[in-house]
Amino acid sequence: MAIINQEKCIGCKICQTYCTVDAIMADGRKCYIDQERCTECYVCLRQKVCPKNAIEPIELNDFYKQFQHVMSDPVENHGVTGVTGRGTEEVKTNDVSGRVIKGEVGICIDMGRPGMGVYLRDAEKVAMVCASAGVKLANSDHTPLAALMPDLTTGKLVDECHNYHLLSVIVEGKCPEAILPDVLLALKQVEKEIDTVFSLGLIIRVDENGNAPVLDCLHDLAISYPHRGKVNVGLGKPLSIA
Ligand code: SF4
Ligand code: SF4
Numbered sequence: 001m002a003i004i005n006q007e008k009c010i011g012c013k014i015c016q017t018y019c020t021v022d023a024i025m026a027d028g029r030k031c032y033i034d035q036e037r038c039t040e041c042y043v044c045l046r047q048k049v050c051p052k053n054a055i056e057p058i059e060l061n062d063f064y065k066q067f068q069h070v071m072s073d074p075v076e077n078h079g080v081t082g083v084t085g086r087g088t089e090e091v092k093t094n095d096v097s098g099r100v101i102k103g104e105v106g107i108c109i110d111m112g113r114p115g116m117g118v119y120l121r122d123a124e125k126v127a128m129v130c131a132s133a134g135v136k137l138a139n140s141d142h143t144p145l146a147a148l149m150p151d152l153t154t155g156k157l158v159d160e161c162h163n164y165h166l167l168s169v170i171v172e173g174k175c176p177e178a179i180l181p182d183v184l185l186a187l188k189q190v191e192k193e194i195d196t197v198f199s200l201g202l203i204i205r206v207d208e209n210g211n212a213p214v215l216d217c218l219h220d221l222a223i224s225y226p227h228r229g230k231v232n233v234g235l236g237k238p239l240s241i242a
Contacts, residue, residue, distance in 0.1 A: 001058040001065060002045050004032050008054035018049045020072075020167055021117040039117055039167045040069035064164050071144060072117075072167035094203055099142070104174050105214055106203030107135050107183065112168040112196050120148070120169070121162040122194040127155030127171045129186040137173040145169055177204075180217050188221070 004015075004024075011029040016022075023037040024044070044055050060066045070076045100106035109126055112118030123145060131137055131154055140146040148157045155171075175183055180202075187200060206212050218225050 001035070001040060001060055002033055002038060002042060003056055003058055004030070005054045005056050006030055006032070008052045009050075010052055010054075012051065014051065015044050015049050015055060018044055018047060020114045021165065022115070036163065037117075037165055039072040039165050040065060041072040041167050042069065046073075046075070064161050067144070067148070067161070068164045068166055071169055100174050100203050100205065102205045102207075103177055104204075105177055105180050106174045106201075107172060108201035108203060109171040109187070109198050110168065110201065111171060111198040112166060114167060116196055117165050117167050118169055118196045119162070120157055120164050120166065122196055123166075123169050123171055124155065124157040124162065125190055125194055126187070126198065127157070129155075129190045130171060130173060130183060131155035133175075133183045133186040134179040135173040135175045135183055137171070143170060143172050145171060174203075177214060180214055181221065184217065184221055184223060188223075 009030045011026065011031060013026055013031060015031060016024045016026070020041050020043055021037055021039055023034045023039070024031050025034050040060070042057075044050070045057055049055070060069055094100050094106065107130065109130070111123055111126065127137060127145070127149065131152070137149065137152045137155055138146060139152060145157075146152060148161050149155060150158065191198070202214055202218075204212050204214055215225070
């Protein structure tokens with residue numbers, strides 16, 4: 001946990017401009033860290049921004065604090081998935097992993113942004129509407145958030161984690177193409193009920209003519225989308241041809 005040593009702090013406020021979520025507060029002649037808002041991203045520590053070395057680390061003994069730090073600090077490596085950043089490859093490696101096959105849509109909901117962050121209670125709301133609409137949420141082999149989700153079929157997170165603030169977190173899973181409209185409508189509804197932003201990635205395999213039927217679905221629901229593609233030529237031998 002990052003704290004500001006009040007004996008050393010001279011209240012210059014230099015650190016405030018570096019905090020990723022505006023968690024450093026000025027209190028008279030000193031600054032302090034709002035621990036409810038801090039994401040434990042450690043930018044303020046890693047960048048050595050304080051001229052008085054007043055920002056100090058304290059060992060993270062609490063499981064949820066450790067989770068918060070690993071998810072928010074991009075140089076940390078997630079222990080189970082072995083992936084840095086937010087601990088998931090999402091489905092960027094789908095050409096090799098084959099997690100999403102033809103007829104399915106991979107769902108990747110990227111919640112929170114620097115400057116805003118995301119509380120886990122909001123990640124729960126999004127995960128629950130996805131599960132309710134028929135998304136099969138990814139398990140903890142693939143995504144860290146599942147470690148806080150005792151029952152993947154509901155998307156509910158353990159109550160103890162609700163008030164932890166992360167820089168960003170990814171809710172991911174997959175569903176049959178046929179129910180994608182239900183999932184999209186559920187997301188359009190829940191976006192009004194959360195205190196952060198998210199972007200939605202849809203992962204599909206195009207058909208033999210290069211067409212992607214899910215684009216019609218987006219069009220029907222008036223959801224705008226950028227045209228993006230990633231072609232990892234020669235980066236791996238496909239394990240799945242489905
Ligand atoms: S940069 Fe250091 S001395 Fe200046 S306000 Fe922040 S903690 Fe205090
Ligand atoms: S650890 Fe990150 S969120 Fe917390 S005070 Fe430092 S920069 Fe801000």
